[in-house]
Amino acid sequence: MDVYLVYILLFQIGGILLYTKQMILFGLFIIFVLYYLFKNGHKKLIVICLSSLLISISICYLQDFIDKKFSVKPSNISKGQIISSPLIDGNKISFIFKINHKSVMVFSYADKKSELEFFQNRHVGDICLLSGDINHPEQASNPYLFDYEQYLKDKHIYWIYQIKSTSLQNCMKGKLTLVQSVWYGREFLTEYVENHFGERTQGYINALLFGDRSKMSQETESYYQLVGIVHLLAISGSHINLISVLIYFLCIRVGMTKETSLLINILFLLVYLFLAGASASVVRAVIVGVIVCTIKLIKKNSSFFSILCITCIFMLMIHPNYLFDIGFQFSYLTSAALVLTFNKNNTGNNPLKEMLKGSIVSQIVSLPILLCNFHEFSPYSILLNLLFIPFISLVIMPLCIACFLLSFISSYLSTIIEKVLEQLIIFSEYLLKICMKLPFIKLIFIHPPYWLVLIYILCIIYLFDAIQQKNQKQLKKASVLFCAVLSMHYFSPYINPFGKVMFIDVGQGDSILIKLPFNRGNYLIDTGGKMSLKDEAWKKRKNSFSTGKDIVIPMLKGEGISSLDKLIFTHGDFDHIGGGIDLLKGFKVKTLCVGDKLQYKPVERDMIQFAMQNGITVSKLHEGLGWENKSGEFHVLSPQSHYQGEENHGSVVVYAIIGGHSWLFTGDFEQLGEKQLIQRYPNLSIDYLKVGHHGSESSSSLEFLKKINPKIGIISVGKKNRYGHPKPVILNRYASMDIPILRTDQQGAIIFRFFGRHGTFYTFKTYRKS
Numbered sequence: 001m002d003v004y005l006v007y008i009l010l011f012q013i014g015g016i017l018l019y020t021k022q023m024i025l026f027g028l029f030i031i032f033v034l035y036y037l038f039k040n041g042h043k044k045l046i047v048i049c050l051s052s053l054l055i056s057i058s059i060c061y062l063q064d065f066i067d068k069k070f071s072v073k074p075s076n077i078s079k080g081q082i083i084s085s086p087l088i089d090g091n092k093i094s095f096i097f098k099i100n101h102k103s104v105m106v107f108s109y110a111d112k113k114s115e116l117e118f119f120q121n122r123h124v125g126d127i128c129l130l131s132g133d134i135n136h137p138e139q140a141s142n143p144y145l146f147d148y149e150q151y152l153k154d155k156h157i158y159w160i161y162q163i164k165s166t167s168l169q170n171c172m173k174g175k176l177t178l179v180q181s182v183w184y185g186r187e188f189l190t191e192y193v194e195n196h197f198g199e200r201t202q203g204y205i206n207a208l209l210f211g212d213r214s215k216m217s218q219e220t221e222s223y224y225q226l227v228g229i230v231h232l233l234a235i236s237g238s239h240i241n242l243i244s245v246l247i248y249f250l251c252i253r254v255g256m257t258k259e260t261s262l263l264i265n266i267l268f269l270l271v272y273l274f275l276a277g278a279s280a281s282v283v284r285a286v287i288v289g290v291i292v293c294t295i296k297l298i299k300k301n302s303s304f305f306s307i308l309c310i311t312c313i314f315m316l317m318i319h320p321n322y323l324f325d326i327g328f329q330f331s332y333l334t335s336a337a338l339v340l341t342f343n344k345n346n347t348g349n350n351p352l353k354e355m356l357k358g359s360i361v362s363q364i365v366s367l368p369i370l371l372c373n374f375h376e377f378s379p380y381s382i383l384l385n386l387l388f389i390p391f392i393s394l395v396i397m398p399l400c401i402a403c404f405l406l407s408f409i410s411s412y413l414s415t416i417i418e419k420v421l422e423q424l425i426i427f428s429e430y431l432l433k434i435c436m437k438l439p440f441i442k443l444i445f446i447h448p449p450y451w452l453v454l455i456y457i458l459c460i461i462y463l464f465d466a467i468q469q470k471n472q473k474q475l476k477k478a479s480v481l482f483c484a485v486l487s488m489h490y491f492s493p494y495i496n497p498f499g500k501v502m503f504i505d506v507g508q509g510d511s512i513l514i515k516l517p518f519n520r521g522n523y524l525i526d527t528g529g530k531m532s533l534k535d536e537a538w539k540k541r542k543n544s545f546s547t548g549k550d551i552v553i554p555m556l557k558g559e560g561i562s563s564l565d566k567l568i569f570t571h572g573d574f575d576h577i578g579g580g581i582d583l584l585k586g587f588k589v590k591t592l593c594v595g596d597k598l599q600y601k602p603v604e605r606d607m608i609q610f611a612m613q614n615g616i617t618v619s620k621l622h623e624g625l626g627w628e629n630k631s632g633e634f635h636v637l638s639p640q641s642h643y644q645g646e647e648n649h650g651s652v653v654v655y656a657i658i659g660g661h662s663w664l665f666t667g668d669f670e671q672l673g674e675k676q677l678i679q680r681y682p683n684l685s686i687d688y689l690k691v692g693h694h695g696s697e698s699s700s701s702l703e704f705l706k707k708i709n710p711k712i713g714i715i716s717v718g719k720k721n722r723y724g725h726p727k728p729v730i731l732n733r734y735a736s737m738d739i740p741i742l743r744t745d746q747q748g749a750i751i752f753r754f755f756g757r758h759g760t761f762y763t764f765k766t767y768r769k770s
Contacts, residue, residue: 004048005309007033011049012313015056016320019064025450060320063156070102071158077131078161080104081174085187086122087214090541093119093168097130097161104159105137105152106130108168113538118168124183128171132163141505141748142551143764144375144447144558154321182274186210189275196407201422204233205400208392211235211277218543223432226442228363228370228381231330232392235276237285239397244269244289246401262293269293280315280328284335287311305339308332329369337365341467359385364463364482368448368456371489375557376442380435388428396424445489446496446560452489459485493519493560499631501658503690503742503750504528504555505764506547508718508725509575512665512690514658515559516631517755523566523634525654525665527552529578548579553587555749563588568621570652570667572601580607589616595652596622598644621652623680633657637677638669648693649673655684660757664708666692666699674704684708688752691715691741695726705737712740712761719745 014030030053037046080099087094091110096103110116122128137149137160152158176184190212193205203216213221213233224230247268251261266289273286291307312332315322322328341361342354359382370377378384399421406414435441448456459482466474495518502513506528514523528547556564567589569577583589584607592611594604597620611618622641626634638653651667662685669677669692678684689710692699694717713734717725726743734741742750747763754760 002303002306002309004045005306005313007045007049008052009309009313009316011052012056012316013323015053016060016316016323018053019057019060020320020324025454029454056316056320059317063320067156067158070156072102074099074102074104074134074159074161076134077129079127079129082122082124082126082128083180085124085183085190086119088116088119089214089543091116091539092541093122093165095122096155096157097128102159103155103157104134104161105157106161106163108132108163108165110165110539113536115165116538118165122168122171123187125174125176125180126171127174128168130161130163130170131167132161134159134161136160139748139765141744141764142555143749145551145554150324154324179274182271186212186275186277190215193404197403197418198422200425201400201403201418204396204421204425205404207233208235208239208397208400209404210275211279211282214542220429223429223436226378227384227432227435228378228442229384229388232385232388234279234327235282235285236331237281237288237335238389238393240269240272240276240282240285240289242393242397243272243401259297262297266290266293280322280325281331283315284311284328284331287314305336308336308339326369326373330366333365333369334362337361337464340464355386355390356382359383359389361467365460367486368453368460371445371448371456372453375447375554375560376444378442379440380438384435391428396421396428399424443490444557444560444562446492447558448489452485455485497755499659499754500559501663501752501754502555502559503714503716503744504551505744505748506551506579506716508694508721508723509547509578510570510667510690510694510716511547511552511579512716513555513559514632514656515561516629516658518631520629520631521565522556522561522563523568524552524556524564524583525568526570526576526667527567527579527583529574529576529580531574531578546579546582548582549586552579552583556587563590566591566593566619568593568652568654569595569604569607570665571595571647571650572604573647573668574603576667577604577607581610584610584614584616591617591619593619593621593652595639595650596620596641596643597639597650598642601647631658637681638673648698651692653677655686659752659754659759661687661754661759663688663690664710665690668693668699670698671701671704674699674701678704678707682707686710687712689713691726691730693725694721694723695730696723697727697729700730700733702733705733705739710739712742714750715741715743715745717743717745721745 010033011030014026017026018030034046034049037049078099080097082095083098083103084096093108093110095106097106108119110119136158137152139149140147152160190206190210193202193210194215197205203213203220206212206214207216211234216233221230221233224233244265248261248265251264252258256264269286269289273282276282288307288311291311295302295307315328338358338361341357362385363382367377399417403414403417403421406417459478463475463478463482466478497517499517500513500515502515504511504513507530509528509530510526511528512525514521514525516522528551530545530547564583564587567580567583569580569592571577584592589611592608594600594608600608608618621636622643623636623638625636628634633656635655636652637655639650643650648668648670649672651669651673653667653669653673654665656663656665664686666689674692684707686708687710689708689712691713695715700713715726726741731741742761742763744750747765749764750761751764752759752761
């Protein structure tokens with residue numbers, strides 16, 4: 001039975017991947033499996049596999065057809081119903097809104113504190129007449145980052161509706177469905193927790209009981225994330241099992257029969273599915289729980305692995321896009337691995353040894369997912385899982401339940417337990433802070449290609465086969481092989497002969513990554529930065545956007561870069577260095593390079609001071625300085641030493657020879673500087689030019705362009721920016737000289753990949769489509 005289910009699931013996944021991702025590699029794998037089955041005479045199994053493949057492709061096609069039918073743009077003034085719990089974060093509200101069977105994502109921002117009342121009065125089921133702007137979600141424009149457009153698409157949402165905050169007054173209570181009533185109950189309970197518990201404990205109670213981490217501090221989440229155990233803050237099978245067991249024994253204790261207790265458990269699980277947020281991992285745990293209770297009711301037996309397979313097949317039939325949900329992947333892979341690794345014969349073994357074995361197994365199977373999505377792994381996570389899984393599941397979780405339930409009966413007892421809970425949370429966070437100071441707390445891996453992921457999977461299968469067969473010789477071989485692949489992956493940047501120059505799309509700003517072959521140098525010129533005014537306390541959001549934290553650092557990790565040799569600030573404008581503080585705080589920077597100026601802007605001055613206080617070398621660049629290695633030469637052409645004057649004119653200008661081509665990185669250099677530059681360097685000739693000042697009229701003079709004669713100009717600029725960059729007159733000037741222009745606002749990240757003295761440009765949006 002298990003074998004048939006595995007093949008059905010395998011071909012179901014194959015159908016989804018072939019239809020949605022056109023993954024040829026997986027198609028070849030399926031052909032190989034079919035050939036293997038045919039050669040061994042499993043004709044019945046071939047029919048079952050092909051049926052599973054065709055059914056999954058048909059479901060995907062039908063879903064695609066329905067989505068296209070309902071993806072017509074709604075009107076800017078539309079009436080509909082709120083179908084998800086509104087999330088309020090500072091002055092922002094977001095929720096899913098259904099308009100004529102079409103789901104859209106709604107955002108609104110309050111300008112006045114009084115407008116927050118409109119947000120707080122909105123609930124699931126409300127019918128509203130909204131007005132605002134409707135647009136497609138923005139396409140991902142950089143590699144390795146969270147793809148919000150795809151995230152919404154997986155939820156069948158194709159439009160973003162940014163509304164006026166005042167239009168949320170035009171609402172009335174709607175008739176709630178049964179499911180919406182449960183969602184409304186979840187809203188009520190999470191608000192109850194916020195109003196009745198302390199700031200530290202409410203985050204844990206809402207996260208572990210209702211799957212809502214919105215009120216947990218960003219600092220706490222970062223502790224768990226950095227050491228690789230953030231999954232413990234999400235509701236999982238162990239949490240639901242604990243609650244289910246408590247309810248079952250409570251029912252038995254009050255005199256109910258086993259059958260009645262199981263029925264109540266099933267009803268509770270179906271309600272709790274929505275109370276806990278209905279994430280993929282929660283859906284998996286609830287369906288498994290319902291099947292287990294049903295099997296006990298009808299007094300039948302079934303292996304837990306079969307139940308897992310049936311649950312997975314069912315979930316993917318209902319919603320094929322679950323396959324691309326990270327929570328779904330983690331949940332099923334770790335559960336299946338633990339089930340296959342442990343059996344009834346393990347019951348007499350040392351419990352500590354078994355827990356360690358479980359922690360290692362969980363980490364190994366989840367490693368390919370971690371490296372594909374987050375590009376980092378904490379070697380301490382195995383031991384920390386061993387410590388924190390029982391701590392969260394058997395101590396913190398029960399205390400959260402007791403604290404929450406007692407608050408309805410006795411506030412005195414609830415307060416006592418809350419104080420105990422708070423002290424334990426403080427202790428655990430203190431322990432995590434200590435762990436964060438350990439050496440090699442996180443290892444950064446370059447984004448793995450599909451073929452490497454396949455090698456990881458084959459190594460894991462080989463390893464698990466050895467564990468199941470209890471073949472010590474094979475286990476040693478498999479362990480060595482797995483560690484060898486992991487080591488080769490980690491050290492691959494040191495043997496990689498290819499280099500890159502990447503113009504990262506940071507919106508209206510600059511950020512250029514230069515990655516030399518064989519890890520001979522990693523340099524970042526500027527970080528971008530989004531200017532934000534100092535908001536009032538009520539406007540502040542839990543996790544405000546930063547180009548450094550949300551764009552540049554994930555890009556560096558995706559490239560397998562664990563430290564920057566040089567972080568270069570061309571000048572002190574916020575759109576060039578605003579994200580710099582996140583790099584200096586959250587990433588290893590060896591040297592901070594700034595222009596040799598007599599006066600610095602406050603933002604730049606503060607970052608220089610921070611770098612010096614934290615042991616980061618600060619180097620002041622001026623004309624005549626430079627550095628070189630086997631893969632590149634870098635020469636500073638401006639500013640002159642002890643520069644004093646206009647900020648843009650004092651930009652650090654770097655001339656480089658990279659990949660056999662000459663480059664000029666100009667910051668916000670303007671026409672006066674350009675004129676002086678060609679006077680000092682009359683023989684200056686450039687292959688690739690970073691166009692100065694985002695293509696404004698103050699740069700790219702005709703005289704300058706004629707003199708340096710670039711083959712290509714690259715403009716780093718934000719889409720629909722308020723300055724109107726790049727200016728039409730500048731674009732016409734480049735066009736009249738037959739100089740092609742590449743733009744980050746239109747083409748996303750612009751990447752030059754080179755080997756030796758030869759290289760090629762490609763743009764992320766075009767590459768992604770292909």
